[in-house]
Amino acid sequence: MVNVKGRSEVKRFIGGIPAEVATLLRGAGRAGATVIADEAKDRVISREVRGAIKVATKAEDGRIIAKVQVKGPGAYIAPWLEYGTDPHFISVDDSQRGGMSIGKINERVKAGSLVIGGKFVGKTVHHPGSRPHPFLRVALDTKESEARNAAQAFINSRISKTGIRTGGGDA
Structure with missing residues (x-):
């Protein structure tokens, strides 16, 4: 009869590999991103x-x-920067009036509270739009291979003949 020792340890080691690989790949993804x-x-x-x-x-x-x-704060501006904006009109939303009529708002404008560039803006103002300043897509396009290399370096630094090292900080 053959006597086998360490079967439970081997089973536990092999059973833990999927979780270690998932942790490793999340770290690699984070390094690339x-x-x-x-x-x-x-x-x-x-x-x-x-x-x-x-x-x-x-x-x-x-x-x-x-x-x-x-x-987070400032995130709402990102699409406007990335893609620009078309020319559009801006007006005071009814919910933002604070109970004031358009006449009262215009009165305040004349008093100096809603003046843009030294000019009375009235009930609505025309925004000429803004040109795009892409930063996200351009970052991906220019750094794609460097990101892939960073992910690969993260993986390489954590795999050895003895197993996967999942702890120990970022890339």
């Missing part, structure tokens, strides 16, 4: 948006997802 996020921060023209550029990772349905996203 950080390269893109840093480039986007360098390219964006708004300090508010720069502070709102974030990296997030998650494991979902057997996939690892790494995202560079704009979240």
Whole structure:
């Protein structure tokens, strides 16, 4: 009869591999996404948006997802910068009037509270639009291979003949 020792340890080791690989791949995704996020921060023209550029990772349905996203204060400006805006009219929304009539708002404008460029703006103002200042897509296009290399370096630095090292900080 053959006596086998260590079967439970081997089973436990093999059983833990999927979780270690998922952790490893999330770290690799974060390393790659950080390269893109840093480039986007360098390219964006708004300090508010720069502070709102974030990296997030998650494991979902057997996939690892790494995202560079704009979240938090200033995030609403990002699409306007990335794509620009068309010419449009701006008016005072009824919910923002604070109970004032258009006449009262116009009265205040004449008193100096709603003057743009030293001119009376009245009930509505025409915004000429703004040209785009792309930063997210351009960051991806210019740093794609560097991001891939960062992800690969992250993986390489954590895999050895003895196993996967999942702890120990970022890339």
